[in-house]
Amino acid sequence: MSETNQIDINSLHHTVLREIENDSLLEIDPNFYRDLADFIGNLRKQEFDGVESKIKDTMIEMASELSSLLINLRLNKILNxxxxxxxxxxxxxxFILDSKEEEKERIEMIISATIHGKSKFLESLAQNHKTKKIVIRFLNEVDEIVGADLEKYGPFKPEDIATIPYENAQALISKNIATKVRWED
Known part of the structure; x- marks a missing residue:
């Protein structure tokens, strides 16, 4: 491997530059993103005052921007x-590419069902998607609601966590009444 396991702002910058300068995808340490997350996480935990605090914040911002650039650059190379x-x-x-493959499969499934006249399959697919449950966290108070699956949910208070049908969750999320709970939350 050409990269070391220890990441700092200089090694991150160097890795990004090498990736930019090469048309092909470079080999980097398999734990690179985890090591990078540790580096940024450790920076965030450090407490400083005054100028040192501003320097730390600038380093976090720089590392975050470089991380985003590197991930997007590598994904563009992979996809193109x-x-x-x-x-x-x-x-x-x-992990990211797996979702792209899933997306392709779903597109093909819809196209195939449509051109083969399988309207019942499409109807079932739509209903299953509307009623599949997702976990959300409420930001505001909400009275009892009737879900897309015709079940009753609530009432809810701010910070309550609930598993409700996708269609209802999306409506609440779009109105900033709730937020989707993700693995890292």
Whole structure:
């Protein structure tokens, strides 16, 4: 491996520059994103006053921007190349690509059902999607609601967590009444 496990702002900058300067996907340490997350997380935990605090905040912002640039750069290379060295993909990149593959499969499923006249299948798919449950956290008080599955939910207070049908959750999220709970929350 050409990268070390210890990440600092200089090594991150160097890695991003190397990736920008090369047309092909570079081999980097398999734990790179985790090590990078540790580096940024440790920076965030440090407490400073005055100028040192501003320097720390600037370093966090710089590391965050470089991280985003690197991830987007590598994903663009992966998605736009026909000859990617699969061994150079990091696990986190494979996770992202897996969702792209799932998206392609769903598109093909809808196209196939549509052109083969399978309206009942499409109706079932739509209903299942509307009523699939997701976890949300309430930001405001909400009275009892009737879900897309015709079940009753609530009432809810701010900070309550609930599992409700997707369609109802999306309506609440779009009105900033609730937020989707993600793994890292």
């Amino acid at each position: 190349s026909s000859e990617i060295e699969i061994g150079f993909l990091l696990d986190e990149e494979k």
